[in-house]
Amino acid sequence: MLRRILVAVDNSTIGQQVFEEALALARVTGASMMLLYVLDPEEYWSPQIPAMYYTYSMSLDEQTMKLYQKQWQEFEEQGLKRLQQMADEAIGAGVKTEFTQKTGSPSKVICTIADSWGADLIVMGRRGLSGIKEFFLGSVSNYVLHRAPCSVHIVHKHEIESGKQVPMSDER
Numbered sequence: 693m694l695r696r697i698l699v700a701v702d703n704s705t706i707g708q709q710v711f712e713e714a715l716a717l718a719r720v721t722g723a724s725m726m727l728l729y730v731l732d733p734e735e736y737w738s739p740q741i742p743a744m745y746y747t748y749s750m751s752l753d754e755q756t757m758k759l760y761q762k763q764w765q766e767f768e769e770q771g772l773k774r775l776q777q778m779a780d781e782a783i784g785a786g787v788k789t790e791f792t793q794k795t796g797s798p799s800k801v802i803c804t805i806a807d808s809w810g811a812d813l814i815v816m817g818r819r820g821l822s823g824i825k826e827f828f829l830g831s832v833s834n835y836v837l838h839r840a841p842c843s844v845h846i847v848h849k850h851e852i853e854s855g856k857q858v859p860m861s862d863e864r
Contacts, residue, residue, distance in 0.1 A: 694723040698811035700802050700836075701729055701778065706817035706849045711778050713847050714815040718787045726809050727778050727791035729771045730798040739763035768793065799835035807841040815845045 699714040701707045711727070718725050732738060739760060775791040782789040794801045806814050818833040837844050 700816040724788035
């Protein structure tokens with residue numbers, strides 16, 4: 693019996709699909725949800741400092757650092773806004789929902805939160821990396837699948853094509 697569903701969302705195109713599947717599961721089972729967004733400084737959509745701004749000593753000038761901090765704060769605020777919108781939608785659908793946003797390695801943070809929150813199920817997406825890209829870039833879903841303290845439901849990206857759903861790769 694499901695009581696607690698951890699929903700790992702991100703800024704990828706599959707994030708909304710993950711939320712919708714988790715919400716449907718929570719409604720059917722009466723489970724509560726924890727929405728989790730992990731801010732990963734290494735992800736391509738997070739604020740980055742261009743290499744040209746590093747000096748020889750690998751330090752940043754004050755103006756560049758202030759700009760980066762402002763961009764990071766906006767990035768955090770966008771994540772919290774998205775989580776709040778999803779939580780409001782879930783609560784409106786009658787599902788007890790809370791949310792949290794953490795910074796770090798998504799795979800490790802997901803497993804840690806699932807354990808400390810007592811999740812019965814993790815719902816998360818998969819980008820579709822395979823082969824050499826998965827080897828070098830890693831796979832959050834693969835890590836979580838093998839180290840999670842509970843069951844894991846992986847949502848695959850789909851695109852509507854010719855009236856049927858077709859899995860699509862979301863390689864980056």
